[in-house]
Amino acid sequence: MNVPSEHLFFLSSALFALGVLxxxxxxxxxxxxxxxxLMLNAANLAFLAGSRLHSAPGRPDxxxxxxVIFVITVAAVEAAVGLALIIxxxxxxxxxxxxSASEMKG
Amino acid sequence: MAEILFYVLSAVALLGALGVILARSPMGSVLSLLGSFFALAVIYLLAGFQFLAAAQILVYAGAVLVLFLFVIMLLNLGQLGTRFQLSLAPLAGPRARLAVTVAVALGLVGLIVAQGAAFGAPPPVGDAGLDPLPELALGLFGRYSLPFQAISLLLLATMVAVVVLAKRQRKEDGR
Incomplete structure (x- = not known):
């Protein structure tokens, strides 16, 4: 794929913005x-785009x-705890x- | 060919992300998110990250989203819910929330453009891709063994926490 890594970064920032929205x-x-x-996935994409940018021909970064492996694990953990809290x-x-949960009125 | 596929998949990923926000029922959100994650997995594959494409599908589509679906079905939340109501008082009003989103997007794009000098042509991808498994494993068990063990501890703690959170039957039970 001959797409410049900038475009991966652009996709990542757009996904992150949609996650924030x-x-x-x-x-x-x-x-x-x-x-x-969604935001964690955008971060993963940014990590991979950066890694692609810094890889040399015979020596991947x-x-x-x-x-990204660590982030995927943390995302799974976050989903599990978050869903338990939702229950x-x-x-x-x-x-x-x-x-409905406004007792603490932050 | 791969380039066209990349842009089509980017559009799919963005539309899926938009669908998460726009869907009226949580079920629609989960399915949109599934489409977005699959498109991202194929983008990883196109970019040369073969193992992570598989991990993306296995972990996100296979585990996390099934967990979401499970909770939605368990709590019977498939029906239509409220849509665009903001819960943060300081950010109330459509203009403020649009401004926040645009500011975040512009900030990220600006950060990228500011560092634009560093960009060059992408490296050629060999057969092993940009994430060769032997090297990844050596990294996980060698240089990054401390974060690896920390994350195992985190997984254990999560398991205990989720069991404790989900075990309580009634609020009168106390602990």
Whole structure:
């Protein structure tokens, strides 16, 4: 694929911006969590684009892929804990809207 | 050919991301996210990251999104919900939230453009791709063995935390 790495970065920033928009705009906690996953994926893409940029012909740069492996693991962990919290919230409030949990009034 | 495929897949990934925000039901959001993740996996493959493309599909599409679907179905949230209501009071109003998004996007693009001098032609991708597994494994168990063990600890802690969180039957039960 002969696409310049800039375009991977552009795609990454666009995906991240959409993730931020979803995080701010939606009230459903599950969709909020999905927006976070989207942002983590955009970060992964940026890591890989950077790694591609710094790879020499016979010597691939491995830090990007290694970090992506760690980020994927953390994203899975975050999803598991987040969904458990959503289940706990639903048990308490019978709702998964963020407005239903406003006791602390931050 | 691969270039055209890349741009088509980028469009699919962005449309999927847009679908996550625009879908009225959480189920639609999950399916849009699935499309976006699959497009991203093929982009990884095109860019030369073969193992990570497989990991993307296995972990995200296979585990994380199934978990999302499981919770949506368990809590019976498939019906239509509220759509664009903002929960953050300081950011209320459509202009402010558009401004935040545009600012984030412009900031990221500006950061990239500012470093544009560093960009060059992409390296040729060999048979092993840009993430050859033997080297990755050596990195994980060699130089990065400390973060690797930390993340195993994190996974264990997560398992315990999720069991504790999900075990409680009623709020009267206390702990």
């Amino acid at each position: 979803g995080f701010l705009v939606r009230r459903n906690v599950i969709v909020t969590l999905m927006s976070i996953e 491995l830090q990007g892929p290694l970090f 706990a919230l639903y048990r308490l409030k019978q709702s998964v809207e963020t407005d």
